[in-house]
Amino acid sequence: MTVNVSMLILSLALLLLIQLIQATQVIRLHGQPYALSPRDNPVDVGVLGGRIQRAKVNLVENLMLFAPLSVLAEALKSDPKLVAWGAAIFFVARVLHFPLYLAGIALVRTLAWLAGVIGCVLIALAILGWA
16 A cells, blocks of 8 residues: 555544544533434534534545545556655644644644645646656
């Protein structure tokens, strides 16, 4: 398995972990019956719950860029070293982004986001053969 595929799988595992953290937060604040309900009536999830939700959405948005690039890079057998670097940078950046978002550390969080985008750009450059 390539580094690229490993980073894609780990990024999806990170998303699952964040979803589990979010579910735990909802259960902690509003109980299991609410968590198991259709949640037709929104409830206040607090500052931390809001940050978890926004961090999760941000990860999903970034996975929409990273995942197709990763798959395309594998299918086209793009430069494995550059793709591996891009994928690793993306994953490490996303791992850092989550706790930074929860802690409300805006500037460093934004730099972590930017690093993830740079990782995607490296993969795109490898696909295009520009690097």
